[in-house]
Amino acid sequence: MAHPSETDAVILVGGRGTRLRPLTVNTPKPMLSTAGYPFLQHLLARIKAAGITHVVMGTSYRAEVFEEYFGDGSELGLEIEYVVEEEALGTGGGIRNVHDRLRHDTVMVFNGDVLCNTDLVGILDTHRSKEADLTMHLVRVPDPRAFGCVPTDDEGRVLEFLEKTEDPPTDQINAGCYVFRRELIAEIPSGRVVSVERETFPQFLTDGKRVFGHVDAAYWRDMGRPDDFVRGSSDLVRGIAHSPLLEGRTGEALVDESAGVAGGVILVGGTSVGRGTEIGAGSRLDDTVVFDGVTIEPGAVIEDSIIAAGATIGANARITGCVIGEGAHIGARCELQGGLRVWPGVNIPDNGVRFSSDA
Numbered sequence: 001m002a003h004p005s006e007t008d009a010v011i012l013v014g015g016r017g018t019r020l021r022p023l024t025v026n027t028p029k030p031m032l033s034t035a036g037y038p039f040l041q042h043l044l045a046r047i048k049a050a051g052i053t054h055v056v057m058g059t060s061y062r063a064e065v066f067e068e069y070f071g072d073g074s075e076l077g078l079e080i081e082y083v084v085e086e087e088a089l090g091t092g093g094g095i096r097n098v099h100d101r102l103r104h105d106t107v108m109v110f111n112g113d114v115l116c117n118t119d120l121v122g123i124l125d126t127h128r129s130k131e132a133d134l135t136m137h138l139v140r141v142p143d144p145r146a147f148g149c150v151p152t153d154d155e156g157r158v159l160e161f162l163e164k165t166e167d168p169p170t171d172q173i174n175a176g177c178y179v180f181r182r183e184l185i186a187e188i189p190s191g192r193v194v195s196v197e198r199e200t201f202p203q204f205l206t207d208g209k210r211v212f213g214h215v216d217a218a219y220w221r222d223m224g225r226p227d228d229f230v231r232g233s234s235d236l237v238r239g240i241a242h243s244p245l246l247e248g249r250t251g252e253a254l255v256d257e258s259a260g261v262a263g264g265v266i267l268v269g270g271t272s273v274g275r276g277t278e279i280g281a282g283s284r285l286d287d288t289v290v291f292d293g294v295t296i297e298p299g300a301v302i303e304d305s306i307i308a309a310g311a312t313i314g315a316n317a318r319i320t321g322c323v324i325g326e327g328a329h330i331g332a333r334c335e336l337q338g339g340l341r342v343w344p345g346v347n348i349p350d351n352g353v354r355f356s357s358d359a
């Protein structure tokens with residue numbers, strides 16, 4: 001029981017990714033380019049490296065995009081199936097909805113937007129040694145106030161699930177990765193929206209199920225917000241977050257070989273540059289994600305930002321902490337900062353005007 005080859009992986013990828021709009025208007029969050037690959041590909045590589053080969057994706061929003069890209073998974077050495085929710089069923093409903101595709105008694109479920117370094121086999125080992133019905137990965141974070149907290153007893157048994165609070169009694173938070181005994185998945189109500197965090201897990205505790213935590217303090221990041229998305233991508237590029245796809249290639253920047261980078265360009269802080277992107281002389285990019293087919297004119301300075309596919313950035317523009325949507329144009333000498341989000345196709349003319357969402 002619980003050997004990786006006898007474990008199904010289920011990945012929840014059906015969310016709308018509203019916090020990352022406008023990047024997610026056309027592309028589901030797990031498919032956004034992160035350190036040169038769709039984010040989900042890093043997770044699939046970790047699953048494969050752990051020895052799990054059968055993967056079921058629970059899709060809904062922009063469901064077709066996943067199968068178009070990954071197909072049957074054979075190129076990745078995996079066997080991938082897709083189950084589409086016509087109406088999004090929530091995290092619990094999404095897990096219930098894949099039940100008849102499962103092959104094994106042990107099922108490892110992943111949120112499709114979490115980046116972490118935890119050894120997946122270690123979580124399976126905890127599940128086996130505790131003879132658990134459900135094992136949750138819990139990560140210890142310096143500031144747990146923004147997350148649901150999950151206290152455990154001395155044996156690692158989960159005591160309760162707490163909503164976000166200003167005064168959390170523990171620094172252990174739900175890390176978005178769970179190992180289920182398959183029978184429990186059948187107990188989740190089918191055909192309606194269910195939140196695994198708010199409904200299913202508390203019910204398991206009420207029912208006296210054996211719910212355990214696998215606690216560690218490894219690297220962990222929810223990629224749901226723009227600042228975390230940028231930081232997660234940069235941490236992958238720099239090797240702080242580990243991906244099997246980037247072994248031997250980590251450093252200050254990751255530049256696709258088809259990109260054109262002019263002389264005197266400085267790329268630092270884990271910046272990644274996508275296919276066919278052109279960067280003009282003297283530009284400086286720090287901790288920034290640049291998707292495919294972007295044009296950056298000479299002398300631009302960009303920090304802590306995401307530049308989506310096909311955008312153009314004018315000469316000497318300065319962009320800090322912003323999201324620039326697909327095909328948007330930022331004029332020469334413009335200054336954008338403070339979490340500004342520019343919608344796809346928007347044209348900000350050359351004029352040196354300063355825009356800031358917190359001005």
Ligand code: GTP
Pocket residue numbers: 012013014015016017018019020029030058059060085088089090091094095111112113224
């Ligand atoms: P926000 O709208 O920005 O909160 O993002 P999200 O929609 O992705 O929600 P959240 O970050 O809470 O979701 C966590 C994970 O569960 C992500 O990988 C989502 O794709 C996935 N997810 C959320 N809701 C559903 C759903 O209804 N069905 C399925 N299959 N997956 C879901």
